[in-house]
Amino acid sequence: MTPTTTSGDAYCLTGPHPGQDCRVCSSRQNGFCSLLGGDALARLRGQVTVETVPRRRILCRQDEPFDKVYVVQRGVVKLYQVLSDGRRQVTGFLGPGDILGGLSQRRHWHCSAETVTDVLACAIGRADFSDFLRAFPDAALSLLIAATDEIEALHDHAILLGRRNAQEKLAALLLLLNHRWSADSDSPDQVQLPMRRSDLADYLGLSLETVSRTFTALKRQRLIATPRSHAVSLRNRPALIHMAGFDELPVRHVAIGL
Amino acid sequence: MTPTTTSGDAYCLTGPHPGQDCRVCSSRQNGFCSLLGGDALARLRGQVTVETVPRRRILCRQDEPFDKVYVVQRGVVKLYQVLSDGRRQVTGFLGPGDILGGLSQRRHWHCSAETVTDVLACAIGRADFSDFLRAFPDAALSLLIAATDEIEALHDHAILLGRRNAQEKLAALLLLLNHRWSADSDSPDQVQLPMRRSDLADYLGLSLETVSRTFTALKRQRLIATPRSHAVSLRNRPALIHMAGFDELPVRHVAIGL
DNA sequence: CGTGATTTTGACGACACTCAAATAAAGTGG
DNA sequence: CCACTTTATTTGAGTGTCGTCAAAATCACG
Numbered sequence: 001m002t003p004t005t006t007s008g009d010a011y012c013l014t015g016p017h018p019g020q021d022c023r024v025c026s027s028r029q030n031g032f033c034s035l036l037g038g039d040a041l042a043r044l045r046g047q048v049t050v051e052t053v054p055r056r057r058i059l060c061r062q063d064e065p066f067d068k069v070y071v072v073q074r075g076v077v078k079l080y081q082v083l084s085d086g087r088r089q090v091t092g093f094l095g096p097g098d099i100l101g102g103l104s105q106r107r108h109w110h111c112s113a114e115t116v117t118d119v120l121a122c123a124i125g126r127a128d129f130s131d132f133l134r135a136f137p138d139a140a141l142s143l144l145i146a147a148t149d150e151i152e153a154l155h156d157h158a159i160l161l162g163r164r165n166a167q168e169k170l171a172a173l174l175l176l177l178n179h180r181w182s183a184d185s186d187s188p189d190q191v192q193l194p195m196r197r198s199d200l201a202d203y204l205g206l207s208l209e210t211v212s213r214t215f216t217a218l219k220r221q222r223l224i225a226t227p228r229s230h231a232v233s234l235r236n237r238p239a240l241i242h243m244a245g246f247d248e249l250p251v252r253h254v255a256i257g258l
Numbered sequence: 259m260t261p262t263t264t265s266g267d268a269y270c271l272t273g274p275h276p277g278q279d280c281r282v283c284s285s286r287q288n289g290f291c292s293l294l295g296g297d298a299l300a301r302l303r304g305q306v307t308v309e310t311v312p313r314r315r316i317l318c319r320q321d322e323p324f325d326k327v328y329v330v331q332r333g334v335v336k337l338y339q340v341l342s343d344g345r346r347q348v349t350g351f352l353g354p355g356d357i358l359g360g361l362s363q364r365r366h367w368h369c370s371a372e373t374v375t376d377v378l379a380c381a382i383g384r385a386d387f388s389d390f391l392r393a394f395p396d397a398a399l400s401l402l403i404a405a406t407d408e409i410e411a412l413h414d415h416a417i418l419l420g421r422r423n424a425q426e427k428l429a430a431l432l433l434l435l436n437h438r439w440s441a442d443s444d445s446p447d448q449v450q451l452p453m454r455r456s457d458l459a460d461y462l463g464l465s466l467e468t469v470s471r472t473f474t475a476l477k478r479q480r481l482i483a484t485p486r487s488h489a490v491s492l493r494n495r496p497a498l499i500h501m502a503g504f505d506e507l508p509v510r511h512v513a514i515g516l
Numbered sequence: 517c518g519t520g521a522t523t524t525t526g527a528c529g530a531c532a533c534t535c536a537a538a539t540a541a542a543g544t545g546g
Numbered sequence: 547c548c549a550c551t552t553t554a555t556t557t558g559a560g561t562g563t564c565g566t567c568a569a570a571a572t573c574a575c576g
Contacts, residue, residue: 081417083503089417102406103399105509110410133402137395141361144391144398147405148362151516154412155368159339159347161419162463166532197555205420207533212556229541229555245341251363258409424564455523465565470524487523487573 025073031097032071032254035142044132048122059100059113066109069101069129075119076194079111079257080202090203091157091257093195095181098255102147103130110258116195149253156250161205164245166214169204172244174224174232179249189234283331289355290329290512293400302390306380317358317371324367327359327387333377334452337369337515338460348461349415349515351453353439356513360405361388368516374453407511414508419463422503424472427462430502432482432490437507447492 022041027033033041051070053059060066062081077094091111094100100113100121107126124132133140160172178191193200201208218224223236223243234240280299285291291299309328311317318324320339335352349369352358358371358379365384382390391398418430436449451458459466476482481494481501492498 081413083417083421084505085503087417087421089413089420091413091416102409103403104406104410105403105511106410110413133399134395137392137398140395140398140402141391144402144405145361145363147402147409148360148514148516150409151360151405151412151514152362152364152368154409154416155339155347155349155516158349158412158415158419159341159345161416162347162460163341163345196553202420208555209534209557210532213532216556245343247342253363256406256409258406258413454521466523467525467566468564471564474524 027071027073027097032099032143032146034097035146035254036136036139040132040136040139043135044124047128047132048124051121051123053115053119053121055115055117055119057115057119059115059119060109060111062109062112064109065107066101067126068123069099069126070121070123072096072098072100073120073122075121076116077113077119077257078116078195078199079113081111088202089205090199092153092255093177093203094255094257098257099146100257101126101129102143102256102258103133104258113257116199146254147256149251150256153250153253153255166204166206166210167217168243168245169206170200170211170214170218171223171240172246173200173204174234175237175240175244175246175249178234180252180255183252187233189237191232191234193230193232285329285331285355290357290401290404292355293404293512294394294397298390298394298397301393302382305386305390306382309379309381311373311377311379313373313375313377315373315377317373317377318367318369320367320370322367323365324359325384326381327357327384328379328381330354330356330358331378331380333379334374335371335377335515336374336453336457337371339369346460347463348457350411350513351435351461352513352515356515357404358515359384359387360401360514360516361391362516371515374457404512405514407509408514411508411511411513424462424464424468425475426501426503427464428458428469428472428476429481429498430504431458431462432492433495433498433502433504433507436492438510438513441510445491447495449490449492451488451490 022028022033022045025033036044050073053075055075059070059077072094074096077098077100078090079092079094079100080088080090082088093116094113104110133143160169164172174191177193178189181192182188182190196208197211198208201211204211206214215224215226219226221239223234223240225233225235227233280286280291280303283291294302308331311333313333317328317335330352332354335356335358336348337350337352337358338346338348340346351374352371362368391401418427422430432449435451436447439450440446440448454466455469456466459469462469464472473482473484477484479497481492481497483491483493485491
């Protein structure tokens with residue numbers, strides 16, 4: 001439970017009052033910070049600022065130079081690219097423990113990022129982060145592994161976009177988000193979907209109407225139920241897994257947004 | 259020119275007689291090896307074996323444990339995943355200087371890889387490679403940057419798969435491959451496509467028939483010409499760029515396959 | 517030159533998109 | 547707290563792009 005938050009926002013996964021002391025921050029156990037040793041963490045702490053960002057706020061815009069690296073503590077961020085005519089592709093969702101920002105040749109944001117919920121995040125200057133990785137090669141290596149895992153996740157996204165139909169896409173997404181964000185919660189078959197249908201659509205390469213229709217189709221087949229439109233319960237996980245074409249769910253990793 | 263090779267295989271981009279001496283290997287200038295310092299390279303050389311692989315040979319299969327890391331010197335490799343019912347998604351093509359293999363949590367191949375042409379590659383044991391990165395933090399950092407660039411490339415692939423139509427997809431692919439493999443060749447508007455139409459289709463999330471139809475459509479619009487079915491010349495680059503929805507081509511980077 | 521593989525072209529159908537309206541949910545001010 | 551407005555989601559009807567199936571044409575290779 002999360003006693004500090006008001007209502008049933010189960011997508012706020014982290015513990016009480018994080019931000020001041022890493023030892024009580026739940027991202028210490030799971031996310032990026034769990035990859036770090038005590039000395040590395042101590043170094044970072046001195047350079048980090050904790051930011052509270054309300055929902056639907058733009059964190060960064062594609063093609064602008066990047067100044068900061070964020071580590072999400074609480075809440076959900078969506079990453080997206082837009083084509084000149086307005087078509088959008090959501091390239092990922094970030095949750096607690098995930099990283100926004102990194103080291104690319106271009107040193108510019110490649111995606112835009114917008115908070116889906118209220119977000120609590122640690123921020124560090126890009127140059128400081130770069131220096132930090134130089135000073136702690138083990139951390140750099142851990143980050144390289146995370147980046148490699150992110151590449152695998154993006155491969156999975158590619159086969160989803162290129163070779164799955166609407167039902168398979170939605171089934172896969174629900175299983176994936178459940179796996180990332182609710183696997184060890186008190187209601188393991190629940191998924192909170194704080195984002196809008198159009199965000200899901202843009203992640204899945206569908207129109208928002210098709211997403212909506214697909215939700216009702218899955219409900220009719222009794223594979224899921226939606227007590228509220230942003231809360232889904234997986235009623236028949238084996239069938240969903242079969243529909244999604246999964247043989248095993250991917251290893252959990254620290255997601256990276258750029 | 260490449261006097262050592264027999265015919266007009268312009269997709270063999272590297273120089274003469276690579277493999278024995280890194281100083282005369284053209285991948286020294288462009289690809290993964292260009293990221294390394296002299297001492298790092300010297301360390302690697304002792305552990306590398308040079309492998310010649312004929313075309314259409316499987317290099318690795320998804321879900322098998324990975325034993326080696328390859329650096330492609332010459333030729334083209336395709337990376338793909340298959341769904342249980344046979345649907346395929348090609349997740350990328352590797353050319354000279356690109357890497358196959360890396361450090362993921364799972365330590366298993368995430369894709370299968372097959373040579374499209376005859377391939378010359380340097381191979382190093384996974385454990386040796388891991389040790390190498392630990393011994394040369396600068397190399398690890400360079401690889402992290404490459405991995406980050408690969409993540410950006412995969413984001414671009416996602417928007418291609420999710421939000422572009424057939425013509426836009428093909429235009430984008432032709433520009434991208436031209437940019438990666440022919441930008442500084444003697445015929446800058448040529449693209450060699452050694453892979454089959456079905457491979458292009460599986461990369462673009464289309465059927466091979468649609469790819470073929472789209473080729474003829476682009477030819478009718480005089481945007482391209484195909485003197486041979488595996489050689490394309492870009493006749494109207496601005497129009498192709500506009501069709502693909504590019505404002506700028508991505509930075510060239512060392513591609514990474516897993 | 518002949519055989520098999522690959523690519524192209526054609527006809528038809530289906531899945532997902534577009535446009536449009538109705539319903540539901542969330543936010544706002546009295 | 548409720549009425550009202552705004553935003554988001556669902557549902558419906560019709561269309562179009564791309565997929566499937568099938569056959570012809572072209573290419574590669576022995």
